[in-house]
Amino acid sequence: MSTLPDPAPEAPSAEAPVAEPGRESLHYAVRNPKLIIGVSLVAILLAVGAIGPVLLGDGNPNEYVGPQAAAPDGTYWMGTTTFGQDVYAQFVHGLRATFLVGVVGGAIAAVIAMLVGFLAGYRGGVTDEILNMLTNVVLVIPALAVLLIINAYMGVRSVAVQGLFIGLTSWPWAARAIRAQTFSLRTREFVDLARLSGSGTWRIVFREIAPNMSSYLFMMFILLFGGSILIASSLDFIGLGPTEGVSLGLMLQSAQQWSALQLGMWWWFVPPGAGITAIVGALYVANVGLDEVFNPKLRES
Amino acid sequence: MRRYFARKLLIYALTFVVAVTVNWMIPRFMPGDPVSAMVARARVSQPEAAEAMRSYYNNLFGFDEPLWQQYLHFWGALVRGDFGISIFVFPTPVGDVLLDALPYTLGLMIPAVLLSWFVGNWIGALSARRKVLDNTVLPAGYLLTAMPYMWIAVILAWALGAKAGWFPISGGYSLDIQPGWSAAFVLDALHHWVLPFLSLFLVALGGWAIGMRNMIIYELESDYASYLSALGAPQRLIRRYAFRNAVLPQVTGLALQLGVLVAGALVTEIVFAYPGLGSLILAAIQNQDFFLLQGAFLFIVIGVLIANFLIDIVYVVVDPRTRTGMAGGTS
Amino acid sequence: MTLTVNDLRVHYRTLRGEVRALDGVGFDLADGEILGLAGESGCGKTTLGKSLIRLDGRMRHAGGTVTLDGDELPLSDDRAMNAYRFHRISLVPQYSMSALNPTRRIGRMIRELLASRGVTVDTDELHRRLALVGLEPDVLDRYPIELSGGMKQRAVMVISTLLDPSVLIADEVTSALDVSNQQAVVGALTGLRDKGLVTSMIFVTHDLGLTSHIADSIMVMYAGKLAEKAPTKALTTGPRHPYTKMLIGSLPQVGARHKDRPLSGIEGSPPSLLNPPAGCRFRDRCPLADSGCAEEPPVVEVAPRHTVACWKAA
Numbered sequence: 001m002s003t004l005p006d007p008a009p010e011a012p013s014a015e016a017p018v019a020e021p022g023r024e025s026l027h028y029a030v031r032n033p034k035l036i037i038g039v040s041l042v043a044i045l046l047a048v049g050a051i052g053p054v055l056l057g058d059g060n061p062n063e064y065v066g067p068q069a070a071a072p073d074g075t076y077w078m079g080t081t082t083f084g085q086d087v088y089a090q091f092v093h094g095l096r097a098t099f100l101v102g103v104v105g106g107a108i109a110a111v112i113a114m115l116v117g118f119l120a121g122y123r124g125g126v127t128d129e130i131l132n133m134l135t136n137v138v139l140v141i142p143a144l145a146v147l148l149i150i151n152a153y154m155g156v157r158s159v160a161v162q163g164l165f166i167g168l169t170s171w172p173w174a175a176r177a178i179r180a181q182t183f184s185l186r187t188r189e190f191v192d193l194a195r196l197s198g199s200g201t202w203r204i205v206f207r208e209i210a211p212n213m214s215s216y217l218f219m220m221f222i223l224l225f226g227g228s229i230l231i232a233s234s235l236d237f238i239g240l241g242p243t244e245g246v247s248l249g250l251m252l253q254s255a256q257q258w259s260a261l262q263l264g265m266w267w268w269f270v271p272p273g274a275g276i277t278a279i280v281g282a283l284y285v286a287n288v289g290l291d292e293v294f295n296p297k298l299r300e301s
Numbered sequence: 302m303r304r305y306f307a308r309k310l311l312i313y314a315l316t317f318v319v320a321v322t323v324n325w326m327i328p329r330f331m332p333g334d335p336v337s338a339m340v341a342r343a344r345v346s347q348p349e350a351a352e353a354m355r356s357y358y359n360n361l362f363g364f365d366e367p368l369w370q371q372y373l374h375f376w377g378a379l380v381r382g383d384f385g386i387s388i389f390v391f392p393t394p395v396g397d398v399l400l401d402a403l404p405y406t407l408g409l410m411i412p413a414v415l416l417s418w419f420v421g422n423w424i425g426a427l428s429a430r431r432k433v434l435d436n437t438v439l440p441a442g443y444l445l446t447a448m449p450y451m452w453i454a455v456i457l458a459w460a461l462g463a464k465a466g467w468f469p470i471s472g473g474y475s476l477d478i479q480p481g482w483s484a485a486f487v488l489d490a491l492h493h494w495v496l497p498f499l500s501l502f503l504v505a506l507g508g509w510a511i512g513m514r515n516m517i518i519y520e521l522e523s524d525y526a527s528y529l530s531a532l533g534a535p536q537r538l539i540r541r542y543a544f545r546n547a548v549l550p551q552v553t554g555l556a557l558q559l560g561v562l563v564a565g566a567l568v569t570e571i572v573f574a575y576p577g578l579g580s581l582i583l584a585a586i587q588n589q590d591f592f593l594l595q596g597a598f599l600f601i602v603i604g605v606l607i608a609n610f611l612i613d614i615v616y617v618v619v620d621p622r623t624r625t626g627m628a629g630g631t632s
Numbered sequence: 633m634t635l636t637v638n639d640l641r642v643h644y645r646t647l648r649g650e651v652r653a654l655d656g657v658g659f660d661l662a663d664g665e666i667l668g669l670a671g672e673s674g675c676g677k678t679t680l681g682k683s684l685i686r687l688d689g690r691m692r693h694a695g696g697t698v699t700l701d702g703d704e705l706p707l708s709d710d711r712a713m714n715a716y717r718f719h720r721i722s723l724v725p726q727y728s729m730s731a732l733n734p735t736r737r738i739g740r741m742i743r744e745l746l747a748s749r750g751v752t753v754d755t756d757e758l759h760r761r762l763a764l765v766g767l768e769p770d771v772l773d774r775y776p777i778e779l780s781g782g783m784k785q786r787a788v789m790v791i792s793t794l795l796d797p798s799v800l801i802a803d804e805v806t807s808a809l810d811v812s813n814q815q816a817v818v819g820a821l822t823g824l825r826d827k828g829l830v831t832s833m834i835f836v837t838h839d840l841g842l843t844s845h846i847a848d849s850i851m852v853m854y855a856g857k858l859a860e861k862a863p864t865k866a867l868t869t870g871p872r873h874p875y876t877k878m879l880i881g882s883l884p885q886v887g888a889r890h891k892d893r894p895l896s897g898i899e900g901s902p903p904s905l906l907n908p909p910a911g912c913r914f915r916d917r918c919p920l921a922d923s924g925c926a927e928e929p930p931v932v933e934v935a936p937r938h939t940v941a942c943w944k945a946a
Contacts, residue, residue: 027647133312140316140609141323142560144567145601149327152586152594173557226447233449234564238571238579239586252451256572261459261470269459273452281447288439288515528731529745531686532792533717538748542733549735621735622777 025215028293035293038286045279049099052092061089061246072267079267082258090246091271097247098229098279101163105228108167109174110221116171117178118205122186132179139172144234151240159242162235166228174220181213215294222287226280233276248272302617302624309613313606320602324595325375329368350391384599385592389584395596398581403600405473406577409494410566413501414555421509422551426544428510429517438510445507450565454500454572461496468496473576497573501565505558512554516547549620556612559605633699634798634832635661635684640696642683652905653679655856656696658931661799666825666833668847668864670840670879674902676856678726681801681836683707685723701798718749722797722830724821726804728788732776739772742791751795761790764827765820782813786820793829800830804837818846840879844868849937852876855902855913858931860945862938872934872945874918912943920944 029035053061064084072079078087120131146169151157185191186209194204210217235241236249237256251272255261260268366374378385384395428438445453462470474480474490520526520543529539570579578597585593617623642654654676661667669677682688684698684705693708700720706712725731733741743753759769765786776784785805793800802821806814824830837843843850844864851861852875860873871877903913912929915921924943931941 024647133315136312137316137319139557140313140605141320142563142601142605144560144564145598146320146323148582148586149324149595149598152591153327230449230561231564234451234568237449237451237568238583249449252449252455256451256455261455261463264459264463266459269452269455273449273455277444277448277452279447281443284443284447285440288443524725524727524730525733527727528723528725528788529733531717531723531725532745532749533714533719534745534748535714538744542736546733546735621737622775 025293029290032289032293034285035289038282038284038289041278041282042286045095045275045282046099048092049095053089053096056089056092059089061086061093065089069263069265078271079265081254081268082260082263082265087251087267087271090251091248091275093246094248094251094272095275095279097159097242097245098232098249098276100159101166101232101247102225102229102279104160104163105166105170105232106221106225108164109171109224109228110217112167112171113174113178113220113224114210114217116175118182118209119201120175121179121182122201122205122209124183124186128179131175135172135175135179138169139176141169143169144231147231147235148238148240151235155243157241157243159245159247162232162242163228166231170224170227170231174224177220178213178217181216182209185209185212215290219287219290219294222283222290226283229276229280248275305617305623306613309610313610317602317606320599321376321379322372324598325372328591328595329371350388353386353392379599384596387590387593389581389588389590389593395592398593399578399596399600402577402581405575406566406570406579409497409501409570409575409577410562413498413566414505414562417502417505418509418551418555421506422513422548424506425510425513425515426517426540426547429514429543430521435514439514442507442511442514445503446511448504448507449568450500450504451568451572453504454497454569457496457500458572469493470496471574493573493575497569497575500569500572501562504565505562508558509551509554512551513547516550517543520544520547549616552612552616552619556609559608563601563605633660634663634665634701636697636699637661637680637684638697638699640680640683640698641694642679642687643692643694644679645690645692646906649906650692650694652694652856652908653691654683655905655908657853657856657858658696659851659858659861661832661834663831664825665848666822666835666846668840668843668850669834669836669853670838670843670850671853671859672902673838674855674905675853677836677838677853678803680853681723681803681834684799684801684834685717685721686710686713718792718797719795720797721799722792722795722801724785724789724792724800724802724805726807728785728805729781729808731788732784734776737773737775738779738787742772742794745791746794749795758790758794761794761829762787764823765790766816782809782816785809785813785817789817789820789824793824796829796831798831800824800833802833802835805835806837806839806842814842818842822846852879855908856905857913858939858941859914860938860940860942862935862940866935866938872938872940873914873942874920874944875914912941914942 059065062085065086066076066080066084068080068084069082070076070080070084072087076086076088078091080086081090116131116135120128120135143166147165150165151162154161182205191204191208194208199207232241232247233249233252236247237253239253241247241250241253249272252269255265255269255272260266382396384399387393387395387398390398424438425442428434458470462468469475469492473493474486475493478486478489480486517540521539523543523546526539526543529542566577567579567582569575570577571583574580578600582594582597584590585597637660638658639656640654640658641652641656643650644653657676657680659667669680671677679691683691683693684707687693687707687710698705698707700716703716705716705721732738736744742758746753758772762769762771767783767786767790771779771783771787776787779787789805800821805821806817809817821833821835825833835843835847840850840852847864849861849863850867852859852867852873854875860867860871860876862871867876868880871880901917903909903916910928911926912918912921915925918925927943929941929943931939932945933939934945
């Protein structure tokens with residue numbers, strides 16, 4: 001789900017514009033099982049993606065190194081493909097690509113969403129109308145369909161460019177949510193005060209408004225991150241993934257293309273899907289945990 | 302209300318223009334020389350197909366014409382329903398190829414989306430603030446919604462198809478049955494339909510259940526719920542209101558999720574070689590059949606726009622505020 | 633006596649321990665009395681209002697009793713309290729603007745609410761009461777979003793008092809309104825009492841000036857305890873507690889708002905209620921304090937119906 005619930009505005013009172021002391025959030029954070037489980041899982045997978053390839057000597061994971069279509073054993077932990085590629089080597093390299101596309105896509109989408117959302121929500125009026133229209137248009141166009149066309153016409157594709165285009169198409173829902181939040185914050189006293197003291201739009205946005213919804217922005221980035229990974233894996237699977245290297249989605253694609261299913265080679269298609277599910281699922285669970293940390297109402301009493 | 306629909310229609314019209322323009326622009330503004338690159342990359346065996354492709358592309362791109370004329374021609378062809386000729390199933394018009402595949406995609410998507418929405422909302426509402434259910438529904442929901450559609454499809458195909466042998470794992474119907482309205486064909490098609498449907502249904506189900514659970518919890522913490530509690534209203538009434546109000550963002554959520562659901566349907570079809578748009582898109586990519594791909598893009602956009610409009614109508618029905626003439630609901 | 637509160641203690645559970653938001657408060661509310669409850673934010677006035685009708689999840693009833701028309705309220709038993717809520721003790725909440733279900737027509741919501749409490753709606757009576765606060769009967773066919781803030785507030789007042797409760801708690805009902813609306817709301821509340829639709833009322837506010845217009849008597853709280861309680865006239869003209877004196881001294885013209893800000897006229901801030909110091913809690917800010925104030929001042933009646941908790945007040 002890429003919809004955040006409408007947050008209960010983090011209603012700090014007029015005198016305390018900066019949300020609850022960080023110490024209290026931290027206290028709940030280190031005691032929230034959802035957050036701990038989610039973050040640990042992401043950290044472990046990230047570590048595997050970062051260190052795994054190094055331990056394997058950074059060779060090309062697509063090389064034919066072992067026996068063909070071998071089930072997992074001591075040498076090839078996740079078995080080998082029909083061509084004798086090491087599935088584990090592909091998996092650890094694939095994790096890297098998956099995290100990369102998540103970060104690039106999520107970050108670009110978050111930046112656009114913030115620019116559009118803050119500007120529309122803070123300025124209002126004609127600016128808001130135009131940006132809102134733009135947001136709605138991009139929101140309605142199915143991102144994957146656009147990405148299909150773009151990627152199909154692109155001869156050479158890289159993970160970073162894939163992330164870039166995913167970011168360019170997946171920001172609207174986040175922009176909408178930020179706009180709504182900004183809208184409710186811009187009439188608060190501390191914003192008025194900043195305005196009266198002659199601060200410019202972006203200064204007010206980044207000094208007064210953004211800090212007040214920082215937790216919300218962070219949670220939004222997590223959802224955009226997870227969303228990018230899922231879209232990228234779909235693109236890879238359709239055959240429009242990076243033309244070089246390996247990703248978890250590409251692994252699924254080649255498993256599908258070479259009938260791993262019919263051949264019963266479960267070790268070929270289970271790990272990449274499980275990897276994606278684990279990353280995205282852990283991010284979502286961490287996100288709920290964060291929501292509970294930042295929003296006292298949701299803490300179980 | 303009239304303003305609400307006028308605004309929505311304006312957005313959809315604009316979206317359509319943008320989509321068509323993007324569709325027109327991408328082949329023209331991507332680096333390289335598209336015509337020769339495409340003709341070279343297309344592994345077309347029949348020479349007449351290659352020739353048709355080259356001349357059609359040249360005609361379509363019309364590099365000797367000014368850009369605005371190319372653009373107008375593009376629209377002209379579109380209005381006539383002319384999406385070009387498919388290379389993959391040469392020389393069938395792209396429109397016909399897509400229309401043949403459409404029923405399979407719709408037959409898969411519509412039941413999966415609607416059923417997952419209703420069942421998911423129901424499960425989510427049940428689990429909100431009920432400890433035991435919540436502790437099972439929440440993890441299961443997050444697991445499901447985090448799964449890539451194609452992966453759950455592969456797993457289901459492997460477990461229930463290849464291993465258990467209960468369902469076929471490939472195609473929309475058995476090859477030895479003539480498609481038609483015979484009982485044998487319908488049953489066979491249903492049999493082939495189960496696994497792709499289930500894949501789509503399950504992933505979407507997780508998302509709706511979680512969404513509903515979270516929405517209800519927010520609603521139960523809202524001011525009107527506190528007020529009713531302070532007046533001693535029974536939980537039953539408060540939960541009923543909370544559910545009613547939590548459904549609204551879920552309807553909006555349905556519109557927001559359409560793109561993701563379409564993407565899910567496409568990759569699911571590919572896993573099961575189900576004869577819908579997804580399999581066509583895969584074939585188009587593998588055969589460098591750009592007309593087919595661009596046609597499929599427009600079909601999807603039009604489909605999503607229509608679905609959005611239907612959801613808008615539903616929203617007006619379920620959210621009374623949109624009918625009061627006040628600025629209720631989402632713009 | 634409609635309501636008798638005796639040594640009421642309500643604590644908030646927090647990370648660092650229990651905050652004694654209400655630390656032994658006692659007072660009486662006579663039949664027909666409107667009691668103004670005033671004090672800085674954090675003094676416990678809102679907690680007191682909430683305690684009388686519904687403790688939220690983080691609040692704990694730590695001691696003391698509340699007697700309503702002779703019956704002791706089961707404060708810590710959420711279910712048992714339902715019998716009293718709405719019928720005998722009711723609330724106009726601070727969040728009146730958003731207290732109505734946005735997707736129900738107001739009339740239908742009222743019917744469903746009453747039905748859930750086993751009461752049927754007397755339409756004529758409902759119309760009459762709406763007219764009393766200046767609302768047309770057709771608001772019943774409207775959604776809350778179609779009403780202005782002031783209208784919603786008045787609609788909530790009518791709903792809350794439909795069952796003629798003995799006690800109505802009006803919690804900061806004026807803080808979100810402009811001055812003219814404040815006057816209208818205050819007038820409507822007094823009207824409800826004068827018509828006998830509610831027997832007595834507790835008017836919680838940080839606006840001492842406004843309180844003096846509506847209340848028969850005023851109770852000033854400080855740091856979870858009673859500071860002074862007296863008939864309005866006595867309290868505004870002859871306050872005994874130094875805190876009350878300072879409050880009144882720093883009182884701007886009637887109706888202006890304080891916005892829960894620490895009163896500019898009084899230096900310092902109230903002590904933490906996590907581990908409140910022994911003795912008088914105001915002594916760090918009190919110009920009159922001396923070593924004797926290290927001992928807790930008892931609540932004494934210095935004049936008829938005028939009680940003060942201060943060593944210097946006698």
